[in-house]
Amino acid sequence: MYELVRVENDKVKIDGIDSLGGLKLDSDVTWIHVNARTEAELSEITDLFSLHKLTIEDCVDRRQRPKVEVFDEYILITLKQLELKSTIVANHLAIIIGKKYLITVSNKMPGEIAMVMEDLKAGKIMRKQSDSIAYRILDRVVDSYFPILDQIEDDIEIVEKSATKKTDGKKIAEKIFETRRKLLALRKATWPARDLFSTLSKGDLPLISKKNQIYYRDVYDHVVLIIDLVETYRELVSGILETHLSAVSNSLNEVMKVLTVISTIFIPLTFITGLYGMNFEFMPELQWEYSYGAVLLLMMIISGGMLFFFKRRGWL
Amino acid sequence: MYELVRVENDKVKIDGIDSLGGLKLDSDVTWIHVNARTEAELSEITDLFSLHKLTIEDCVDRRQRPKVEVFDEYILITLKQLELKSTIVANHLAIIIGKKYLITVSNKMPGEIAMVMEDLKAGKIMRKQSDSIAYRILDRVVDSYFPILDQIEDDIEIVEKSATKKTDGKKIAEKIFETRRKLLALRKATWPARDLFSTLSKGDLPLISKKNQIYYRDVYDHVVLIIDLVETYRELVSGILETHLSAVSNSLNEVMKVLTVISTIFIPLTFITGLYGMNFEFMPELQWEYSYGAVLLLMMIISGGMLFFFKRRGWL
């Protein structure tokens, strides 16, 4: 149930244990990761580290926004880990940084946690303190936003290419809407994270060492970059939609014009043929020898005149 | 008329009384709830607790925005309790926190008040002080916003599914407008509440104990979360509307194309049939033996040519 990482004299030991009963917090750093969805599942941790009631609530409340909360004994950080499936899935992740311990709670073990554990074991993390390990996790989680951005970028490129073409407009509109959803999901995860990392990098938190501030500031920069790109993409997508709608409207216009011109030219002609198709006994024109030719000529004049008129009005 | 809750030595007594005459404020905490719509109905309370004239006004003014007002002897908080009926109904709620008393005024007893009274009696509230009880009420009221959010979420899902389908567009537009109204109502209730809880959680109010600040901060977080979600949903709804309009416009386009093509192909053909339906005596073609076949062939060539032309223009 729990993943337990213990650091002692720069040595790292990783165990999977079922209960925290009898666990001693005498290592240099003790990191416990647990997948939990209810407060009950965190009862052992709550007791062992005497966490505040509201901390426990925040750890399992999937709706909780990214934020940082400073308590006397620890710092609570909540964040969203994003997975790109058919839609974007946001996994809730809570990190509690204590002096000699680190607790991570998520509703599903994200790959980032496992990667940091491996890094730790492989000695890739030099300074084995709770705040350094927390930075690694946060950095990995924020880095997981970039593939999503890349995919959105690809989507935009595809949509952009097809926007002015005469492809199926409905699909473009749906694709655009889908891209917007992804951007909204990304924005929802990053906007509050901005404040979070700004707080962590400002350096008045005793549990974050001075040396790590610049690292937290680096993550902050990444978050700001993502927010920037999200806003740029949103504008781009809006522009594409407008361009597409304008193209659709133009195409409709063009089609209408052809209809108008063809209909308008033939309607009077058809009327004339109808006229001389009437069966009245007394229609003197019908007997005249040249009237058929005269009617054909009249039709030519009419259609020619209309073509000339439409040309001059710029409808052709 | 009044609900009276008295706490003495951790014991809770709840009464319904008709008049405050002779009431002594010697309990540890005295909590009076009253349903009032006019200043006159609050005259007894005003006299007993010597409230400011403007406080009384704020208590019964249903238009009053959520706010906190700090007086020498008490803190006045006004808030909106939301009920989800066919539309969202906003009930005005005023809470006055004194050192040893708590006054709640509403235009209709909300379920939240009753729930907190029961909690108090059942001993679920440990620290029986006026600010702790007030927190409970505020927390419950803000929690009442979430079912509304959930319902909006459901609405959005329904609208989203039908937006790109060929269902009745008018109903979608109305449903979207209705969802927007709900979002506006929710926003109207939560935006000012943000400042309110920010003030309460900042901890320079002598009537709010240090310990309770984090709880008020928790409510503040919830309010910010709701505001965030409201903004996200607003964008989502706008996106859906745009997608829907784009789908409608595309569908119209498609229909127009079919009309154009069919009309445009048949109009010249019909003209030709009219031509040879004319009753002139001298139309040499009529007597030629192969002219019927020739005309049929001509028609095929014309329609074939047009189909080819439309295909090449991408109208089919």
Add this chain to the structure above:
Amino acid sequence: MYELVRVENDKVKIDGIDSLGGLKLDSDVTWIHVNARTEAELSEITDLFSLHKLTIEDCVDRRQRPKVEVFDEYILITLKQLELKSTIVANHLAIIIGKKYLITVSNKMPGEIAMVMEDLKAGKIMRKQSDSIAYRILDRVVDSYFPILDQIEDDIEIVEKSATKKTDGKKIAEKIFETRRKLLALRKATWPARDLFSTLSKGDLPLISKKNQIYYRDVYDHVVLIIDLVETYRELVSGILETHLSAVSNSLNEVMKVLTVISTIFIPLTFITGLYGMNFEFMPELQWEYSYGAVLLLMMIISGGMLFFFKRRGWL
């Protein structure tokens, strides 16, 4: 020309006088109201109270925004009084608060001034100081915004009801535009007033007594409420317009579909009748006994096939 109010030992005397010549400022409070549109009309007052040149300008400049300007001897407040006629008429009102005097200048005596004078005479204003009287005027002027809000609310309700109905679209668009104009006028009057009352209620102005600050804060609350409602109504109106346009577009779509279907079914049929209406001598079909029935059958098959096709495409 001038309305003169003098308060001495809590007694109030109101006079209409033509000139300020020989007026002594020995009352507890001297309140002078004057209707003026040019700087010249204020010359007597300027001399008597030695007002700054720019103050005089602000008093008669109808374009002046609501603001507060603090001078050594007095505070200048400018505000808009709104009247609801066929459009909203904004009357400019200037209030000068001195230690023992109060000057009000407007381009037209608003009802609010008269009402406050009556209140003063009737003893409804307890604390007869210049800042208390000024509060009364400001409160009344801001209260005069609410009937306009109410009327806008009524307009919105009417427009909302007719937006999705098939009533005359042009009238709805005009009504919506008119409502927007009213909202803009209201916003123009209230936005700057927000800063004004914020300044007055902050309590670092020596001419405003501590006791009155809460009253000014109450007016500030009202102004913020109006701004809030104006923004909400603006969004609502935008939503209604969009819904209406969407309804119009949908209705057009529906009409187009019927046209398409009927035209498209009859156009080929009419072509066939034309075909056999031609007068060629050699059309073998014409002599066959069952060809009439066969043609009728063909037409039924064609129209049936098209109906089936349209049904499947969802156009019916």
Add this chain to the structure above:
Amino acid sequence: MYELVRVENDKVKIDGIDSLGGLKLDSDVTWIHVNARTEAELSEITDLFSLHKLTIEDCVDRRQRPKVEVFDEYILITLKQLELKSTIVANHLAIIIGKKYLITVSNKMPGEIAMVMEDLKAGKIMRKQSDSIAYRILDRVVDSYFPILDQIEDDIEIVEKSATKKTDGKKIAEKIFETRRKLLALRKATWPARDLFSTLSKGDLPLISKKNQIYYRDVYDHVVLIIDLVETYRELVSGILETHLSAVSNSLNEVMKVLTVISTIFIPLTFITGLYGMNFEFMPELQWEYSYGAVLLLMMIISGGMLFFFKRRGWL
């Protein structure tokens, strides 16, 4: 080339000189105005007053935004003077305020400079100091924005009246676009000027006397008023455009309905006439005596039925 104004013992002397060679700065105030478009044209002034290299750049850079720059020896103010021709022409104006001198540089002598010189000569400016004269110029320049606002107001009124009428839509769209351009030009000139006058009126600049701060604040008020009006007009214009587009769309709708109804009623009737216009030999109906009357009756029933159907659907 230079306009030279010298103030000595309250006496004003104005000269036009060609070179600054030998000019002594011993007057109470020396004001030099020069029309310059290149840095070279300012070389004499640069040497005489030892101006900073960047100051010279700002004086002739027509793209420079309105701003104030404080140097040890002088204050540099850049501003836009607006002229209303067929479009709005923005002239760049730089003002350098020194202790005993004033330099004004523009790419074209604006009327405002000449007016202030005349006022100075006519003794209309009491306090003849460089900051007072500068205030006069700034005040005049900002006042020159108001006629443009007035003209925009007139434009809006005209557009508004024609927006819902059936006048030429293209002209309205162009007029609206033109008005927007003017508003943008005005905004571009006033937005940065806001900060400029805010800085000047805040009173921590040693070269601006305390007494003049209220005058600079007055100009600031004017700028804020213009910004306010520009924003209001922008919204108004947007509203007009939307109303106009809605009117156009409605009118199109109305036309479409008439077309639909007339077409749809006549298309089946025309088909029937075609049917009995066919020349088959064996069409029994043709010989029946009452079939003509029966067909006429059928046509009436069909058209009546369709009219009834359309009426019920609300299309008439």
Add this chain to the structure above:
Amino acid sequence: MYELVRVENDKVKIDGIDSLGGLKLDSDVTWIHVNARTEAELSEITDLFSLHKLTIEDCVDRRQRPKVEVFDEYILITLKQLELKSTIVANHLAIIIGKKYLITVSNKMPGEIAMVMEDLKAGKIMRKQSDSIAYRILDRVVDSYFPILDQIEDDIEIVEKSATKKTDGKKIAEKIFETRRKLLALRKATWPARDLFSTLSKGDLPLISKKNQIYYRDVYDHVVLIIDLVETYRELVSGILETHLSAVSNSLNEVMKVLTVISTIFIPLTFITGLYGMNFEFMPELQWEYSYGAVLLLMMIISGGMLFFFKRRGWL
């Protein structure tokens, strides 16, 4: 691989070297420029100047936003150099300002670097310090944004002229979209640069000399000007698009009207001709001598009546 510039006693020496091995930092200023795309390519520089790990990352991360980062020994500035090809290409540029050294890293040597080196050699830069040289580079890079602005301006003028003409709407929409992309690219490069130069010009950085602050402030002014213009152009472009769409919609409207009128006039006439084209044996009208004339008269009356009706409805 490296461009090496050494300043000693005001003398400038420029070399192209392949390795930094054995390089002594004993010159007055040592400026090294390197084109690098990976951290590995910067290893020699990192070792020589002991740069922070994150600095190296920022130097080669092309996604890095413009920012300034202050370290104990140096200041890191990242910026975008823009090139106008078929689209805007943003080259990443990093500048590291040390006390006696300057390092510039880019993914491609921009012309601006070469120009500053030439200026340096030609003695055009008086104060040969690292911060002065850095200013030169930054100034040049920001100046490179102006030609792009100019091109956008040209684009807008072209689009504007064709927007209300009946040219190909699709091309206009694409051109507008392209212009928006350029504006977005420019905004992405300048928005963060604003903060950057604001920080550099505020003067609390020990490595930036007091004298240079005003120069950095000048660059800041340029950046703000570009941001201003970008916003103005964005609005202009939006306005053009709206005008264009409105023109398209109006033109469609006009075409529709002609179609409606011509169709609607001929449809009943054609029906009448069909009526008397029927082959019933018993149609008494057919034998009447004047019925042909009567029918012609009836048609004239019908078409005249419709023309009159359309005229009165304003459709002509």
